[in-house]
């Protein structure tokens with residue numbers, strides 16, 4: 001079976017990984033090529049992700065399917081491709097925003113409430129600033145760029161897998177048995193309803209801040225999360241803006257991110273700004289992911305702000321559509337429409 005994956009972001013690389021796995025499990029021959037327009041993998045929207053594998057926290061603002069599919073990512077990123085740190089995640093709010101924490105706890109599960117001492121035991125740096133927190137012990141986090149590099153490394157080692165960089169798939173003949181289109185936002189002209197939701201982030205370095213797990217700080221207007229990276233830096237993110245401007249970080253957004261980071265830990269005021277960046281999250285109107293099938297072409301898209309959280313579930317389903325002729329009404333476009341109609 002000749003298969004082409006277009007796009008080497010979170011969607012394309014997890015799909016490539018799962019295609020090889022399923023081919024092996026079913027004893028099928030596979031010749032796989034991953035075609036990427038950029039000079040290397042992972043430079044699209046996936047480059048800017050925070051990397052929180054937080055299905056239970058995300059349940060606060062999404063439909064239950066996100067937590068259900070996202071739970072699969074915990075197994076994928078901690079056991080199958082073990083690049084994630086299974087250290088849980090924390091949710092805090094300043095005293096004046098205590099009601100936000102109460103609301104968050106009502107809409108989520110799989111957490112325990114920590115008092116100041118409990119929080120300080122986990123994150124000594126936060127004990128002075130917050131007297132309560134929600135601790136989601138089963139969640140994890142990863143460094144997105146390293147995670148994607150690991151997928152490339154694993155699949156580059158396979159004799160039947162070729163990575164082609166600097167190639168626009170539109171220039172290639174359609175001569176494969178299957179094509180998995182994982183172009184993210186670039187697929188907008190072919191996917192009705194796909195839109196971009198702008199996100200801006202920054203990376204800070206501070207020797208005075210010590211955090212071992214992601215921290216979300218709730219706020220009525222400027223919620224923020226901080227994800228520690230293995231190199232001692234911190235990803236601070238992310239804005240959510242309904243426009244499709246890909247690469248411009250505004251002064252206002254930077255001020256908001258810095259102020260929020262400062263509210264989590266005052267030492268961020270002295271931190272070095274290592275990087276700022278922005279892209280648009282490929283999203284459908286309901287912010288849920290889709291596999292759209294057109295003959296022997298599958299579009300894996302709509303990962304919204306859940307690229308690393310949902311791509312493993314989408315990828316494993318895509319591999320089963322290809323090799324087992326399976327159908328998955330919960331994520332497949334046509335069936336979703338039928339279900340809604342009924």
Ligand SMILES: Cc1cc2nc3c(=O)[nH]c(=O)nc-3n(C[C@H](O)[C@H](O)[C@H](O)COP(=O)(O)OP(=O)(O)OC[C@H]3O[C@@H](n4cnc5c(N)ncnc54)[C@H](O)[C@@H]3O)c2cc1C
Pocket residue numbers: 006007008009010011012035036037038041042043044045046047048049050051052053167168169170182183184185186198199200201237238239278279280281282300301302303304305306307308309310
């Ligand atoms: C600031 C920010 C923070 C985020 N935080 C998180 C987070 O904490 N957790 C999480 O799970 N998600 C997060 N996300 C969302 C996540 O980044 C996206 O959902 C995810 O990256 C989408 O992945 P993708 O593979 O669909 O798209 P992309 O990563 O954009 O990959 C698409 C690839 O296709 C390639 N391509 C396009 N056209 C062609 C062509 N014609 N030929 C060949 N190749 C082509 C592109 O070059 C690109 O490499 C965040 C996003 C942003 C912007």
